[in-house]
Amino acid sequence: MKIYLDNSATTQVDKEVVKAMMPYFSEKFGNPNSLHEFGRDAREAVENARKKIAEMINCEPEEIIFTSGGTESNNLAIKGLIGEKKHIITSKIEHPSVLETCRELEKQGYKVDYISVDKEGIINIQELKRKISNNTLLVSIMHVNNEIGTIQPLEEIGKICREFGVLFHTDAVQSFGKIKIDVKNINIDLLSASGHKINAPKGVGFLYVKKEIKIKPLVNGGGHEKNLRSGTENVPGIVGFGKACEIADKKMKEKEKIKKLRDKLIQELEKIPGTRLNGSRNLRIFNNVNVSFSGIEGEALVLMLDKEGIATSTGSACSSHSLEPSHVLKAIGLSDLEAHGSLRLSLGWENNEKEINFVIDKIRECVDKLRKISKNIEV
Numbered sequence: 252m253k254i255y256l257d258n259s260a261t262t263q264v265d266k267e268v269v270k271a272m273m274p275y276f277s278e279k280f281g282n283p284n285s286l287h288e289f290g291r292d293a294r295e296a297v298e299n300a301r302k303k304i305a306e307m308i309n310c311e312p313e314e315i316i317f318t319s320g321g322t323e324s325n326n327l328a329i330k331g332l333i334g335e336k337k338h339i340i341t342s343k344i345e346h347p348s349v350l351e352t353c354r355e356l357e358k359q360g361y362k363v364d365y366i367s368v369d370k371e372g373i374i375n376i377q378e379l380k381r382k383i384s385n386n387t388l389l390v391s392i393m394h395v396n397n398e399i400g401t402i403q404p405l406e407e408i409g410k411i412c413r414e415f416g417v418l419f420h421t422d423a424v425q426s427f428g429k430i431k432i433d434v435k436n437i438n439i440d441l442l443s444a445s446g447h448k449i450n451a452p453k454g455v456g457f458l459y460v461k462k463e464i465k466i467k468p469l470v471n472g473g474g475h476e477k478n479l480r481s482g483t484e485n486v487p488g489i490v491g492f493g494k495a496c497e498i499a500d501k502k503m504k505e506k507e508k509i510k511k512l513r514d515k516l517i518q519e520l521e522k523i524p525g526t527r528l529n530g531s532r533n534l535r536i537f538n539n540v541n542v543s544f545s546g547i548e549g550e551a552l553v554l555m556l557d558k559e560g561i562a563t564s565t566g567s568a569c570s571s572h573s574l575e576p577s578h579v580l581k582a583i584g585l586s587d588l589e590a591h592g593s594l595r596l597s598l599g600w601e602n603n604e605k606e607i608n609f610v611i612d613k614i615r616e617c618v619d620k621l622r623k624i625s626k627n628i629e630v
């Protein structure tokens with residue numbers, strides 16, 4: 252049995268998505284910028300996907316710029332903004348595609364404030380208000396955290412940004428297609444999303460940019476995407492993303508089913524002595540579980556579970572590219588040791604109760620084995 256519980260890393264491309272994409276590799280392979288029928292067919296497909304995406308977040312199709320994914324969208328939103336002001340506010344738990352972009356801007360003379368979060372991973376609203384100044388260009392706060400699943404109070408942040416007259420960007424890579432987002436209601440000026448987190452292929456994403464906001468391109472060339480992102484459009488990818496949105500729209504109704512499985516996982520794993528839940532119990536996306544087991548190396552657990560056919564992930568140092576344990580787990584107050592013992596399970600629409608029961612048993616077994624091994628080593 253193979254059980255995939257790493258949907259925050261990437262998802263399986265939906266069969267319907269593959270089916271929708273196929274013609275755009277073969278008979279409808281045209282360049283959407285060509286005048287002939289092949290080109291017109293491709294253009295129509297790209298614009299239909301743009302319309303569907305715009306509908307999902309309540310914006311105009313012209314406000315959607317297709318990119319290669321979440322990383323590029325975050326870079327474009329932050330580096331692309333044009334303005335005299337040179338102060339950015341973000342949080343300590345953002346994805347590296349936001350944090351590293353901000354660090355790059357710091358080298359260019361920008362001032363960046365990294366807002367702290369509480370032990371559940373919610374940003375400190377008072378600190379945000381205090382940091383906004385006349386020089387603030389942008390507030391960039393993610394919607395849902397990719398490691399601990401915490402949902403930020405976007406409405407409140409949007410209100411504050413409007414009140415103070417600063418722009419608001421949100422990295423919605425982990426929430427788009429799972430939580431309903433209305434950019435007008437929330438007062439979002441820029442929003443990033445990615446296809447491969449919602450059963451579309453890798454290598455396609457978008458940035459929503461509110462009409463009145465001026466940004467400059469990071470990639471120059473033939474002037475595609477209203478001159479904001481040159482390069483022939485990834486037509487099959489964009490078509491797949493559009494189809495995945497249609498499916499996600501319907502699947503959102505099945506949230507409760509996945510939430511029940513998530514809660515069962517949390518409830519049963521917490522029965523293992525020395526377990527802590529990382530992130531918020533209530534303000535948590537319906538498909539995320541993140542726990543730490545004392546006395547255990549997360550990486551060893553992930554590899555042991557992998558042998559049982561279960562795919563999971565960890566915020567432990569060795570499995571990431573850096574030697575430091577997860578910046579997110581540290582920001583919510585975990586010690587290095589606790590962060591090393593973390594395990595993330597991110598559910599997908601296809602998971603079922605039988606799988607979850609099997610996973611609970613296997614985690615119990617593996618944690619027990621690993622604890623025995625580490626005890627023997629200590630002796």
Ligand SMILES: Cc1ncc(COP(=O)(O)O)c(C=O)c1O
Pocket residue numbers: 259260319320321322323325346348393395396397422424425445446447454456
């Ligand atoms: C919150 C968040 N932002 C951005 C990204 C980057 O997206 P992509 O892989 O499409 O570049 C990810 C991917 O893990 C993410 O989880």
